Amino acid sequence: GAGVSQSPRYKVTKRGQDVALRCDPISGHVSLYWYRQALGQGPEFLTYFNYEAQQDKSGLPNDRFSAERPEGSISTLTIQRTEQRDSAMYRCASSLKLKTATFFGQGTRLTVV
Amino acid sequence: GESVGLHLPTLSVQEGDNSIINCAYSNSASDYFIWYKQESGKGPQFIIDIRSNMDKRQGQRVTVLLNKTVKHLSLQIAATQPGDSAVYFCAENNQGGKLIFGQGTELSVKP
Numbered sequence: 001g002a003g004v005s006q007s008p009r010y011k012v013t014k015r016g017q018d019v020a021l022r023c024d025p026i027s028g029h030v031s032l033y034w035y036r037q038a039l040g041q042g043p044e045f046l047t048y049f050n051y052e053a054q055q056d057k058s059g060l061p062n063d064r065f066s067a068e069r070p071e072g073s074i075s076t077l078t079i080q081r082t083e084q085r086d087s088a089m090y091r092c093a094s095s096l097k098l099k100t101a102t103f104f105g106q107g108t109r110l111t112v113v
Numbered sequence: 114g115e116s117v118g119l120h121l122p123t124l125s126v127q128e129g130d131n132s133i134i135n136c137a138y139s140n141s142a143s144d145y146f147i148w149y150k151q152e153s154g155k156g157p158q159f160i161i162d163i164r165s166n167m168d169k170r171q172g173q174r175v176t177v178l179l180n181k182t183v184k185h186l187s188l189q190i191a192a193t194q195p196g197d198s199a200v201y202f203c204a205e206n207n208q209g210g211k212l213i214f215g216q217g218t219e220l221s222v223k224p
Binding site for chain 1: 121144145162209211217
């Protein structure tokens with residue numbers, strides 16, 4: 001695609017529900033990243049993939065958060081048993097390979113009520 | 114270490130002037146840097162990147178300078194326009210794919 005595409009753009013969920021956020025990277029991009037951004041701050045790293053392999057998940061806050069990229073293209077970030085503190089903008093990014101221009105999507109605004 | 118700021122520094126410039134946005138990065142082992150522009154309600158937009166084997170890189174109306182001695186990065190915007198108004202973030206990479214973002218600087222351009 002022309003850019004990194006994320007869906008849904010907005011998600012409101014009840015506390016305790018599971019949510020799945022989708023990211024469709026730029027076609028041909030090997031590396032895919034997930035970040036979380038609070039208002040007024042820069043994005044905070046969560047995890048990243050090269051092809052289908054999750055290389056670093058050190059930024060995932062706890063074991064309720066998981067991510068996958070089974071075929072090396074589309075990725076899903078799943079949050080189980082959501083809590084209000086999970087409310088944030090979740091951003092996906094992709095790059096041709098590591099340490100190259102990295103492009104962000106528009107993000108998914110998650111609100112847990 | 115990593116720092117997160119809640120109060121964004123602000124730079125106010127007159128349209129047509131040059132802007133310089135500064136960033137101090139944290140890790141001397143960082144070898145790749147990116148500048149992003151973020152407008153309200155939008156995702157970070159890639160502006161320009163630089164590797165640690167370079168001191169300067171130029172793009173269209175923008176120049177990034179890297180001073181590894183003092184761990185300092187700057188973004189220069191020539192002939193600043195109202196459309197340049199946004200928050201600007203620097204990001205550093207020192208291992209794998211993890212980008213660490215600075216606190217951001219809000220650029221305000223007066224017409």
